[in-house]
Amino acid sequence: MNYFVGIDIGSTAIKITVIDENRTLMGQRISGSGSMFYKYAHQTLNDLLNDLNITKDEIVYTVATGYGRKLFKEADESISEITANAIGAVAAAKEYGEIKTIINIGGQDSKAISLDDQGNVVNFAMNDRCAAGTGKFLDACAMNLEIGVEELGERHFKATGTPLSINSTCAVFAESEIIGLLGNSHSVEDIVSGVHYSIAKRVIKLVKRVGVKEGIYFDGGPALNMGLVNAIENELGKKIFIPEHPQVTTSYGAAILGAESYAYQQQMKT
Amino acid sequence: MSNLIKREIESPNERQNRHKAMEAIKVLNDLREGFKVPPQSMEYFYNLFEEVYCHQKALHKGKVKVGTMCIQIPSEIIYALDGVPIRLCNGFYTDDEIGSDFLPQKACPLVKASVGHLASQNITDKPDMIYSPTTCDQKTKAGSTIEGFGYDVVDVNFPRTKESEISREFFRRSIREFSADLSSKMGKKLSKKNLKAAISKIGYAQSLYHRLSEFRKSSAVPILGNDMFLVTNAFFFDKIDNWIGACEKLVSELEQRVKDEVHVAGKVSPRIVYTGSPPIFPNYKIPLIIEESDAIIVADETCSSNRMFNDRVAVDEWFVNDMVDSLADKYLKACTCPVFTKNDDRIRRIIELVRSYSADGVIYQAFAGCTVYELEQRSVLEAMEKAGISILYIESDYSPSQHGQLSTRVEAFVESLKIKNRKRS
Numbered sequence: 001m002n003y004f005v006g007i008d009i010g011s012t013a014i015k016i017t018v019i020d021e022n023r024t025l026m027g028q029r030i031s032g033s034g035s036m037f038y039k040y041a042h043q044t045l046n047d048l049l050n051d052l053n054i055t056k057d058e059i060v061y062t063v064a065t066g067y068g069r070k071l072f073k074e075a076d077e078s079i080s081e082i083t084a085n086a087i088g089a090v091a092a093a094k095e096y097g098e099i100k101t102i103i104n105i106g107g108q109d110s111k112a113i114s115l116d117d118q119g120n121v122v123n124f125a126m127n128d129r130c131a132a133g134t135g136k137f138l139d140a141c142a143m144n145l146e147i148g149v150e151e152l153g154e155r156h157f158k159a160t161g162t163p164l165s166i167n168s169t170c171a172v173f174a175e176s177e178i179i180g181l182l183g184n185s186h187s188v189e190d191i192v193s194g195v196h197y198s199i200a201k202r203v204i205k206l207v208k209r210v211g212v213k214e215g216i217y218f219d220g221g222p223a224l225n226m227g228l229v230n231a232i233e234n235e236l237g238k239k240i241f242i243p244e245h246p247q248v249t250t251s252y253g254a255a256i257l258g259a260e261s262y263a264y265q266q267q268m269k270t
Numbered sequence: 271m272s273n274l275i276k277r278e279i280e281s282p283n284e285r286q287n288r289h290k291a292m293e294a295i296k297v298l299n300d301l302r303e304g305f306k307v308p309p310q311s312m313e314y315f316y317n318l319f320e321e322v323y324c325h326q327k328a329l330h331k332g333k334v335k336v337g338t339m340c341i342q343i344p345s346e347i348i349y350a351l352d353g354v355p356i357r358l359c360n361g362f363y364t365d366d367e368i369g370s371d372f373l374p375q376k377a378c379p380l381v382k383a384s385v386g387h388l389a390s391q392n393i394t395d396k397p398d399m400i401y402s403p404t405t406c407d408q409k410t411k412a413g414s415t416i417e418g419f420g421y422d423v424v425d426v427n428f429p430r431t432k433e434s435e436i437s438r439e440f441f442r443r444s445i446r447e448f449s450a451d452l453s454s455k456m457g458k459k460l461s462k463k464n465l466k467a468a469i470s471k472i473g474y475a476q477s478l479y480h481r482l483s484e485f486r487k488s489s490a491v492p493i494l495g496n497d498m499f500l501v502t503n504a505f506f507f508d509k510i511d512n513w514i515g516a517c518e519k520l521v522s523e524l525e526q527r528v529k530d531e532v533h534v535a536g537k538v539s540p541r542i543v544y545t546g547s548p549p550i551f552p553n554y555k556i557p558l559i560i561e562e563s564d565a566i567i568v569a570d571e572t573c574s575s576n577r578m579f580n581d582r583v584a585v586d587e588w589f590v591n592d593m594v595d596s597l598a599d600k601y602l603k604a605c606t607c608p609v610f611t612k613n614d615d616r617i618r619r620i621i622e623l624v625r626s627y628s629a630d631g632v633i634y635q636a637f638a639g640c641t642v643y644e645l646e647q648r649s650v651l652e653a654m655e656k657a658g659i660s661i662l663y664i665e666s667d668y669s670p671s672q673h674g675q676l677s678t679r680v681e682a683f684v685e686s687l688k689i690k691n692r693k694r695s
Contacts (some may be wrong), residue, residue: 027672161293161686163317164299165669226277234280236681 002060004262006088007041008081009033009068011222012107012135016048017251023091023105023259026249027052038071054203061262063254064141067215077261081106082113082124088253089104089217090119092243102239103203103232103251105222110203114210121217125204125209133202134172135221138228140171141195144178149225155192156227190247191196192227200231212236219246278590283392287326289364294323298554301496305564306534308497310525311520315500319551328394330354331688334456337397337421339384339403339413341573342428343677344597346583347449349510350468351456354398357506359574360384361550363668364459372415373408374578378639380550388416395507397421399455401448403428406609406642424451432602445598446591465593471510478517479579486568487627492527493520494534495544496557502575503551522530531592535566540630540687542567543623545650547614547637547641548574553668554636559677565684568627571620577606580619601664609643616646617653624659631660632685633680638667660687 001020008015018026027259029048039093048194064075065084072078085104093099102113110133114119114123127133164181166231168174174195181191199222207216222228223246233240243249280288300317301308321327336344336353345355360383369377387393388400399422402413409423417423427444429437455458481503485492494511501520505513542565549557549572558610570576585596592618606616620632632654636643647663650673654661662683666676 016323051662162295165292165670167296168674173674181299183604184299186299194292230277233277234285237279237282237285239277239279 001058002262003058004255004258005045005059005245006084006251006256006258007045007061007062007075007121008066008084008248008251008254009037009041009064009070009072010066010081010107011068011109013247014068015066015248015251016041016042016045017255018048018052019247019252019259021256021259023256025252026114028052028245028251030247033095037068038171041068041072043246045127048253061258063258063261065250065254077258079257080120081256082111083115084253085111085219085250086113086115086119086121087256088249089219089255090221092117092245093217093241094242099217099241100215100222101207101210101217103216103218105134105199105203105218105220105228106170107221110134110220112210114204114213123205123210127202127206131201132168132174136187136222137174137192137199138174138195138222138225140175141192144175144226145182145191147188147233152192152196153224153226153228155189155195155264156230159189161187161190163183163197164190166194166198187208191198195227196225196231197235198264200235203232204235207236212238214238215241218242219249221246221247286364286368286392288392290362291324291554293362293364294319295370295523297554297558298436300554300558301500302493303541305494307525307532308534309313309520311516311523312493312497313628314498314516314519315497315504318504318534319389319500322394322507323552326394329507330356330395335395335397337400339400339402339409339416342403342405342601342606343401343448343580344601345466346465346472346597347445347452347460347594349471350459350460350464351449351452352464353452353475354395354509356395358384358388358397358400358640359506359548359550360387361553361668362387363389364671365551366400373412376410376639378406378547378580378641379553379637380547380640382404382622382639383414383668385412385415388421389419391419391498398556399424399452400474401426401452405607406640408641409638424448425537428609429602430609432605432615433612438599438602443597445601446594449594460590460594462588462590465506465590466588469585469593471514473582475505475510475514475517476579477583478521481521482517482524483569483576485503485528487596488528489628490528490531491534491566491568492524492532494561495542495570496554497563498567499549499554499557500551500572500576502578505578506550506574530683533563536564538688538691540565540684540691541628543571543627543632544621544635545571545632546635547640547643548572549635550574553671555668555673556664556666556676556680558631559680560633560684563677563681563684565687566678569623571606571616571623573605573607576623580604607648613646613649617650620650621653621659629659630691631683632691633661633662633683634661636663636665638665653687660667660690 064072067080348355363384366383369382
């Protein structure tokens with residue numbers, strides 16, 4: 001059996017997906033990027049293949065993506081995370097319906113991607129300059145509030161007062177705003193929902209730059225945070241679709257592209 | 271799993287309300303928590319704004335609400351005819367963004383926000399009719415845009431040359447027409463009794479403002495400039511009797527504070543006179559930056575505060591027609607809006623405020639797009655320089671960004687005033 005690997009090396013995490021010739025998902029794994037992500041990428045891949053009982057010889061094509069993609073030299077091909085995200089999203093949402101707009105919030109960036117009817121990328125926008133409105137920002141906020149990042153979603157829905165907005169556009173200044181709010185004994189819940197709305201407003205600006213088209217898909221680690229999802233939906237006034245595994249869409253897309261490239265190469269040989 | 275949680279999506283009105291509540295609570299929290307103990311009587315005002323803007327509380331159910339687009343519509347006449355004047359000048363960035371769909375992007379944020387607020391139709395104390403004085407170009411043109419949203423809008427002719435006798439007669443006729451129009455709409459006549467009572471009531475409200483202002487002349491300033499802006503902003507829409515009651519309490523509390531030498535600022539905080547485009551709640555961006563930069567606003571020259579209360583109506587004969595004419599005179603002659611051809615009165619007033627409130631400097635804000643204040647900046651700056659008064663000119667808008675750059679400029683100005691004071695002593 002032939003298998004295909006998509007490996008997405010992001011700023012915060014390494015995401016690996018393995019699929020078979022029928023593009024069926026075989027397995028996925030996520031690990032921290034850490035300081036030596038080349039080493040961790042290999043280790044994670046080996047662990048995953050062991051779990052799946054797949055030998056290295058059976059992997060016929062590997063595609064690397066993400067901001068560390070160039071460092072994974074064993075890959076047969078590398079593509080940008082924007083293309084990979086688009087391919088992965090369209091495939092992951094197959095049962096849901098057509099995807100026209102993708103919102104991706106990563107560890108250190110956020111993107112909006114607009115697709116045409118065939119699922120091709122027609123336009124995209126990325127945050128510039130800094131990490132405000134990204135996963136890192138959520139991490140920092142959770143740390144300041146002394147709660148786990150996975151608690152943020154739940155806390156959001158428990159807010160009873162007006163969400164307390166964070167106006168600073170800089171993640172570092174935003175932290176000091178949060179500390180100020182805590183110092184004046186505001187509830188953690190109201191601060192959390194304020195943080196989510198601040199990120200949501202920022203992301204919506206990106207989405208508006210590429211145009212809001214129905215069929216909105218949201219992925220990246222922060223898509224696991226239902227509070228943030230709720231804030232984005234409220235700001236957009238539209239429902240958005242969250243895949244089952246929002247963290248690995250991009251590596252899934254890379255694996256699919258691997259299968260396509262392999263099939264194409266085989267075709268060229270004959 | 272993630273999709274199993276049921277998530278409700280807000281309606282557009284709910285979203286707008288939340289956006290405005292978030293803007294409002296931010297400023298209220300800053301005022302409540304960001305400074306040394308505010309007067310206890312301020313709690314009334316903090317709660318009022320929170321109820322109206324965070325919880326959409328309607329204040330005037332069952333009353334006829336008369337919207338005014340600018341300061342020049344005499345509220346005395348509205349009260350005399352049993353209406354409630356509601357000044358529609360708006361300070362919300364949320365509404366400014368909505369207004370951008372109807373007016374040019376570069377238009378004044380105050381006018382855009384006022385238009386955006388009315389466009390949304392999401393209004394708790396919705397005006398039954400609107401009077402729009404033809405003051406600046408943008409407000410003049412906004413009237414017909416608002417009419418397009420289905421409101422009953424009546425233009426009130428306002429002249430642009432203050433000094434001439436023609437203007438005086440012209441505006442008297444405008445106000446007579448306005449009171450006739452309102453009188454027929456309300457089905458009630460202006461009488462000697464009801465108009466005199468309304469003039470006295472507003473006069474009393476003005477006297478309370480004057481007393482509050484006097485306290486700010488003392489070396490220990492008992493109240494923040496930002497709190498004073500909140501008090502005068504409440505006058506735009508609050509129930510007048512409640513407002514008067516709250517101000518009476520504030521007056522007695524501040525009186526005691528002055529005796530006790532309670533000072534809300536630092537020992538060497540420079541005293542500032544604020545002038546220019548009016549800070550309307552929750553757009554207290556520049557006033558907050560000023561007071562967060564260790565300065566204190568001791569007086570202001572704006573149409574949302576000082577100018578609204580400064581001059582009393584001078585009546586010769588207490589007959590209805592004479593009273594209406596006196597009101598017209600007050601709202602024209604005492605006005606120092608930069609829409610006028612010549613506006614030396616404004617310069618005189620700023621200098622007078624600096625002298626009588628022992629201010630160390632002036633901060634002049636013009637909203638980007640508020641052409642008249644932008645235009646008048648030059649003559650005011652020249653006059654201040656001549657008078658030896660330090661002045662900082664800032665252009666800004668309603669957006670929450672740029673806070674860092676603006677506060678650096680204000681801080682540098684405040685520091686320069688501190689150094690000047692130190693050298694002088």
